[in-house]
Amino acid sequence: MRITERGYTLYYYDGGGIDKIVYFFTENRGVLPAIAKGAKKSKNRFGGNLEPLNEVEIILYEKENREMPIIEKVNIINENFSLFEDFDSFNYLMTIADIIIKFTPHNIKQEKLYRLFSAVLSALKKGVNIEKLFSYFIIWFLRIEGMLPEFSRCYNCGKEFKNFEDFYVSEDGSSLLCSDCKSSKSIYIPSSFKIFYQLTKSMAPVECSSIEFKESEKIRKFLIKLLKIYGEKNLKSFKYLEKLSD
Ligand SMILES: [Zn+2]
Numbered sequence: 001m002r003i004t005e006r007g008y009t010l011y012y013y014d015g016g017g018i019d020k021i022v023y024f025f026t027e028n029r030g031v032l033p034a035i036a037k038g039a040k041k042s043k044n045r046f047g048g049n050l051e052p053l054n055e056v057e058i059i060l061y062e063k064e065n066r067e068m069p070i071i072e073k074v075n076i077i078n079e080n081f082s083l084f085e086d087f088d089s090f091n092y093l094m095t096i097a098d099i100i101i102k103f104t105p106h107n108i109k110q111e112k113l114y115r116l117f118s119a120v121l122s123a124l125k126k127g128v129n130i131e132k133l134f135s136y137f138i139i140w141f142l143r144i145e146g147m148l149p150e151f152s153r154c155y156n157c158g159k160e161f162k163n164f165e166d167f168y169v170s171e172d173g174s175s176l177l178c179s180d181c182k183s184s185k186s187i188y189i190p191s192s193f194k195i196f197y198q199l200t201k202s203m204a205p206v207e208c209s210s211i212e213f214k215e216s217e218k219i220r221k222f223l224i225k226l227l228k229i230y231g232e233k234n235l236k237s238f239k240y241l242e243k244l245s246d
Pocket of ligand 1: 154155156157158159177178179180181
């Protein structure tokens with residue numbers, strides 16, 4: 001059966017032989033892996049159309065009993081080649097792609113996450129800082145997946161979480177704890193996190209330009225810690241961002 005999907009190319013890897021496996025993030029089916037036959041040959045029919053992050057129309061051939069559909073054609077609708085000009089942006093974006101591929105179920109529509117991803121890319125094209133957008137993306141990703149604790153009160157004693165007061169997330173990532181109730185394994189929340197967190201609740205990614213973003217490195221590292229707990233694994237792409245200093 002021939003089907004057409006719309007979405008973004010996330011990335012591809014060698015599929016053995018002369019083929020590539022391409023991961024798309026589609027509007028209707030979430031993460032969709034597919035085979036690009038012969039794509040590793042220097043002269044192939046896909047040309048540059050499989051490069052990551054472009055918005056594309058994908059024509060696929062799908063057999064009922066076959067695991068992965070075969071790509072017939074990829075047409076670029078909106079090109080995003082310029083997003084790769086900066087090395088840091090490239091790494092942040094590939095980490096986001098990695099998170100979507102490894103931490104979400106495949107072949108299932110992810111409406112909210114799709115809108116978030118699309119809005120983050122378009123904000124980046126409009127010049128919004130990638131570090132802010134990355135942290136914005138992670139906060140919303142965790143929230144959409146139901147994996148972010150409510151940053152309001154200590155889970156144990158009910159003490160209110162105030163700006164610039166020492167607060168922690170429990171070891172399993174599920175709840176907020178004050179300094180009296182934390183354990184030695186609780187994760188410290190950077191003092192400026194709460195302000196950024198609250199702003200992201202009401203602002204679109206493109207509006208992030210105006211936000212003051214203090215302690216960006218600490219916030220990024222804190223969010224990666226939460227991701228590792230919730231995803232129950234480390235990703236190779238996290239390592240680069242953990243080493244990166246501001
Ligand atoms: Zn407490």
